[in-house]
Amino acid sequence: MKPAAFVYERPSSIAEAVQLLSEADGEAKVLAGGQSLVPLMAFRLVSPSMLVDIGAIAELGDIDSGPDTIRIGAGVTHRRAELALGPVIPLVAVGLRELGHVAIRNVGTVGGSLAHADPASEWGALALALDASISVTGPAGERSVGADRFFLDWMQPDLMPGEIVTGLHIPKPSSMRWGFVEIARRRGDFALAGAAVNLGVADGVIATARVGILGGGVTPLRAHTLEAALTGMDLVGAAEVAEAVDADVDPLDDQHGPARYKRRLARVVCERAIRQAAEAA
Amino acid sequence: MKVDLELTVNGEAVGISADPRTTLADLLRDHLGLTGTHLGCEQGVCGSCTVLVDGHSARSCLMLAAAAQGREVTTIEGMASESGLHPVQEAFSRHHALQCGFCTPGFFATVLEMMSEGVLADEAIVRERLSGNLCRCTGYHNIVTATLELLGGRP
Known part of the structure; x- marks a missing residue:
């Protein structure tokens, strides 16, 4: 349970980190909070030749609240985001409370979680439900990727060699009804299924719907079919269309249960999250 | 290197x-x-x-x-000083909140953070916050009791 040897670099700027990653021989990895990477290294599932620790890059640690968007630096810990965003976007705070335990959230970072691209990522589902975009810097400069184009395949984010995630931009919702529900074997474990629901409601009718699913396939994913089914419905009673999520998910068999069980869970978490959104004052 | x-x-x-x-x-x-x-x-x-x-x-x-x-x-x-036990140690001792003691140092860190944050002495909150520390001896009950007392709740 000890990581294999690697070369360690601790740059103090994004530019320096990008340069180190671009010039590295072999397998270089970015170390953010390390709450996923370090256990993978301890199991020797990954053995990078070099770690570029971005923990000392001050510019990644900012939370900027503009008039229309909130920008969370990639180096912001889950715990800081949970506490800072609670009053502004409660969906984020409630979703993050399901992410591991406080000791994990104190160290793990927004950018690390997004770049790790675990299908059970709370940040992934939240970013999808909130129509967020992810900023990335690499040898070719900066670019911004919508959350619904960022998660390409199993643990595979849209990052080119040498690119690092620098921040998450969340549009400030003017008014929203929201729900977040996840089911795990034990508190703090990886979710078997979860749903983040963001509804724009006018006169009791759902005008816009965005639903992010975790544990529903090889990536965090958007439930387009469910979103379409919800749009135009009365908020009260909307939970009854939750089974539309069947067309959106494609869960995998694993040691926790067969795919059909997790398909059923996806329906359950959506139903509960929609009901939560409807019942919130 | x-x-x-x-x-x-x-x-x-x-x-x-x-x-x-x-x-x-x-x-x-x-x-x-x-x-x-x-x-x-x-x-x-x-x-x-x-x-x-x-x-x-x-x-x-x-x-x-x-x-x-x-x-x-x-x-x-x-945590402990030469003058005696830390209040967390005293509370754990008083309530028999440890047996083999292997997990105890980890629990102390979690409980100290809760005390410094002023977490509410509510059993559901305490159980959630302690859920990241595993104990195979006690069944948690006495750890929860000790923690509630430290947070100012009734033991």
């Missing part, structure tokens, strides 16, 4: 060179002789190795020592 580290451990400045792959837990135990931090699973699940880093709980098995550069680390050795 080793990395040179400067950090504060239990109030004392420490300057040390270590292999980059050294975790904070191994630095504390093997390099500094602070064996009160216990390693159970070494994969971030059991919580036994939990310490305070800049006052916040952290799994020392999931943090590289190199990433603790410049940080302030508090371990179980930093």
Whole structure:
């Protein structure tokens, strides 16, 4: 349970980190909070030749609240985001409370979680439900990727060699009804299924719907079919269309249960999250 | 190639060179002789190795020592003083909140953070906050009781 040897670099700027990653021989990895990477290294599932620790890059640690968007630096810990965003976007705070335990959230970072691209990522589902975009810097400069184009395949984010995630931009919702529900074997474990629901409601009718699913396939994913089914419905009673999520998910068999069980869970978490959104004052 | 580290451990400045792959837990135990931090699973699940880093709980098995550069680390050795037991130790002792003691240092870090945050003495909240620390002896009941008392609730 000890990581294999690697070369360690601790740059103090994004530019320096990008340069180190671009010039590295072999397998270089970015170390953010390390709450996923370090256990993978301890199991020797990954053995990078070099770690570029971005923990000392001050510019990644900012939370900027503009008039229309909130920008969370990639180096912001889950715990800081949970506490800072609670009053502004409660969906984020409630979703993050399901992410591991406080000791994990104190160290793990927004950018690390997004770049790790675990299908059970709370940040992934939240970013999808909130129509967020992810900023990335690499040898070719900066670019911004919508959350619904960022998660390409199993643990595979849209990052080119040498690119690092620098921040998450969340549009400030003017008014929203929201729900977040996840089911795990034990508190703090990886979710078997979860749903983040963001509804724009006018006169009791759902005008816009965005639903992010975790544990529903090889990536965090958007439930387009469910979103379409919800749009135009009365908020009260909307939970009854939750089974539309069947067309959106494609869960995998694993040691926790067969795919059909997790398909059923996806329906359950959506139903509960929609009901939560409807019942919130 | 080793990395040179400067950090504060239990109030004392420490300057040390270590292999980059050294975790904070191994630095504390093997390099500094602070064996009160216990390693159970070494994969971030059991919580036994939990310490305070800049006052916040952290799994020392999931943090590289190199990433603790410049940080302030508090371990179980930093809690008791020569004048006697720390209030957390007293409460755990009074309520029989430990048996073998392996998980106890990790629980202390979690409970100290809760005390410094002023977490409400509510059983559901306490049980949730303690859920990241596993104990195989006690069944948790007495740990919850001790923690509630420390947070100002009725024991």
